[in-house]
Amino acid sequence: MKQDGSFPSSITLNGADFFLLQFDRIMWKLSGQRNVCTFAVTLQERLEYEDLEKHLSANSAYQWICRLRLQQGLPFTLAKWVFKASQALPEIEQYQLDEQGDLPESLLKRPFNIEQQSAFKVSLVQVSGAGSQLIFSWHHALMDAHGGETFIRHLGSPEAMQDVEWLANEPDSLLPLRERADIALKMKEFLCDVSRLPFISFTNKNKTKQAVHYRVLSFTQAQSELITERARKQGAGFLVSAFYLAATACAVANMQSKKSPLEGDMLIPIPLDRRKRGVHSPILGNQVTFLFYRIPQTALANVKTCVAELIAQMKSLMRSENPSHYLVMMDFLRRVPGWLYRMQLTSPTKGQMASFYYSDTGDSLDLYDQLFGCAVTGALHYPPNMYPPGVTFVFSRFHGALQLTMGYMDSALDQDEVEQLLAQLQLGLLGETNE
Amino acid sequence: MSVVKLSAEEIASQLCVFLRDNVLAPQIEVTSDTALSEIGVDSFSLMELVLFIERQFALELPAEALTPENIASVGTLSAYCVAQLNSAAV
Numbered sequence: 001m002k003q004d005g006s007f008p009s010s011i012t013l014n015g016a017d018f019f020l021l022q023f024d025r026i027m028w029k030l031s032g033q034r035n036v037c038t039f040a041v042t043l044q045e046r047l048e049y050e051d052l053e054k055h056l057s058a059n060s061a062y063q064w065i066c067r068l069r070l071q072q073g074l075p076f077t078l079a080k081w082v083f084k085a086s087q088a089l090p091e092i093e094q095y096q097l098d099e100q101g102d103l104p105e106s107l108l109k110r111p112f113n114i115e116q117q118s119a120f121k122v123s124l125v126q127v128s129g130a131g132s133q134l135i136f137s138w139h140h141a142l143m144d145a146h147g148g149e150t151f152i153r154h155l156g157s158p159e160a161m162q163d164v165e166w167l168a169n170e171p172d173s174l175l176p177l178r179e180r181a182d183i184a185l186k187m188k189e190f191l192c193d194v195s196r197l198p199f200i201s202f203t204n205k206n207k208t209k210q211a212v213h214y215r216v217l218s219f220t221q222a223q224s225e226l227i228t229e230r231a232r233k234q235g236a237g238f239l240v241s242a243f244y245l246a247a248t249a250c251a252v253a254n255m256q257s258k259k260s261p262l263e264g265d266m267l268i269p270i271p272l273d274r275r276k277r278g279v280h281s282p283i284l285g286n287q288v289t290f291l292f293y294r295i296p297q298t299a300l301a302n303v304k305t306c307v308a309e310l311i312a313q314m315k316s317l318m319r320s321e322n323p324s325h326y327l328v329m330m331d332f333l334r335r336v337p338g339w340l341y342r343m344q345l346t347s348p349t350k351g352q353m354a355s356f357y358y359s360d361t362g363d364s365l366d367l368y369d370q371l372f373g374c375a376v377t378g379a380l381h382y383p384p385n386m387y388p389p390g391v392t393f394v395f396s397r398f399h400g401a402l403q404l405t406m407g408y409m410d411s412a413l414d415q416d417e418v419e420q421l422l423a424q425l426q427l428g429l430l431g432e433t434n435e
Numbered sequence: 436m437s438v439v440k441l442s443a444e445e446i447a448s449q450l451c452v453f454l455r456d457n458v459l460a461p462q463i464e465v466t467s468d469t470a471l472s473e474i475g476v477d478s479f480s481l482m483e484l485v486l487f488i489e490r491q492f493a494l495e496l497p498a499e500a501l502t503p504e505n506i507a508s509v510g511t512l513s514a515y516c517v518a519q520l521n522s523a524a525v
Contacts, residue, residue, distance in 0.1 A: 232499070232502075235498070235499040236498065236499070237497070237498035237499040237500065237501045237502075238478050238481055238498060238501050238503070238506055239478050239482065239498050240478065241478055242498075272479055273479070275460075276458065276459055276460035276461075276463075277458050277459050277460065277463070277474065277475035277476055277477065277480050278459050278460045278462070278463030278474045278475040279460040279462070279463070279475075281460075311498050314482060315482070315486065318482060318483065318486055319486060362477055363477075
């Protein structure tokens with residue numbers, strides 16, 4: 001469906017949406033946090049509240065998306081986003097900061113009751129003597145990071161983004177039910193094997209209702225080029241992301257080993273964008289599947305060994321069509337009642353879920369030059385810090401400069417450990433020779 | 436079939452078909468000279484291409500051997516494949 005003013009009255013959640021909705025429920029129960037994506041865009045100039053409001057209220061897609069509400073029917077029926085025409089648009093909150101710096105905590109912890117309220121919200125932060133910051137938040141069950149980026153570019157410049165697709169086309173044909181069931185069953189067996197205990201994890205379930213914190217590491221363009229060069233020297237070739245992940249995994253292993261002897265391997269699920277390349281559509285619905293890496297302890301001794309291990313596993317998983325099989329499984333499980341789905345998600349690892357979460361959004365932020373007529377000087381994702389385990393790393397590049405956002409919860413890391421981990425990670429990325 | 440005798444053009448043609456059918460959106464054009472980075476071919480889709488080459492031409496391409504120059508376009512990648520196939524045949 002293209003943007004022509006005729007938006008559907010309901011959208012069925014796809015398998016990945018429903019999977020991320022179950023994560024939200026698990027997070028809410030255990031940590032009091034929602035599975036929410038936050039994206040901050042820094043503008044060179046000041047954007048006035050009234051101008052922003054005028055732009056948004058004139059945008060039919062914004063009006064439609066903000067009036068979608070989650071509707072979960074009886075067990076075994078599919079969850080949907082339903083358009084509620086009578087619902088009010090969410091308030092655009094405005095904040096005033098004395099100087100550019102950390103975002104107000106309340107912005108990063110906005111309540112999301114998606115049955116009753118909008119799953120997409122916008123806030124405007126005015127920085128004294130400087131430009132503005134726009135903070136976009138949305139529930140992860142609505143769309144993924146790339147969908148959010150495209151939607152926000154559309155909000156900021158609808159005339160330049162006419163040909164976006166809002167929804168994925170229904171597949172021409174599904175595999176026969178029996179075949180899908182077989183794939184789902186085999187995938188389940190694979191997951192039980194790949195996530196067997198023990199594995200290294202930050203998960204600590206002693207605390208509830210935890211606070212989530214963020215730290216950002218920003219690299220200059222020159223440093224980013226050095227990092228890419230180092231990735232090649234460490235054997236990553238064109239898979240620079242494998243190098244980021246290896247550096248992260250080794251830094252985590254190093255830090256964890258100082259707390260206690262490492263037990264087991266490392267389990268890291270990685271989201272993969274399954275959109276066709278060359279376009280940024282569809283916007284709504286999570287267009288992701290996952291790769292599950294299990295890194296043996298022996299490969300965590302140094303970044304080069306870890307890169308080789310990751311590439312070998314990536315090839316092997318892709319050869320066996322593991323990512324597309326996981327997609328079939330997620331789609332298959334959409335009809336399973338939430339409580340049963342959550343039990344299936346948590347039981348193989350006794351609730352530990354993963355060592356940590358990681359994603360790399362690539363170079364898509366390069367498309368951010370202008371928004372609402374203002375020059376963009378920065379764009380950054382704050383990850384939905386899924387708990388357990390409560391530590392998430394997101395790598396992205398903005399106009400050639402690498403940036404890392406780390407989300408962590410109180411139970412996972414204390415302040416000293418955060419500093420240690422980031423120092424170690426920086427060293428892993430840049431190498432010892434970077435002075 | 437003698438894989439070694441495939442020309443760079445023949446390999447390029449098959450790689451373009453694979454990209455059109457499996458990786459790219461329908462409206463995206465790809466030819467032997469198209470810069471892959473400009474049509475959104477990222478590292479994951481390159482890995483799909485590498486695995487296709489492995490299946491189709493029985494040629495394993497280690498990630499570290501694929502320099503930015505080799506993967507700039509289908510044409511450069513095909514030329515690299517031919518060179519590798521020829522050296523393997525010697």
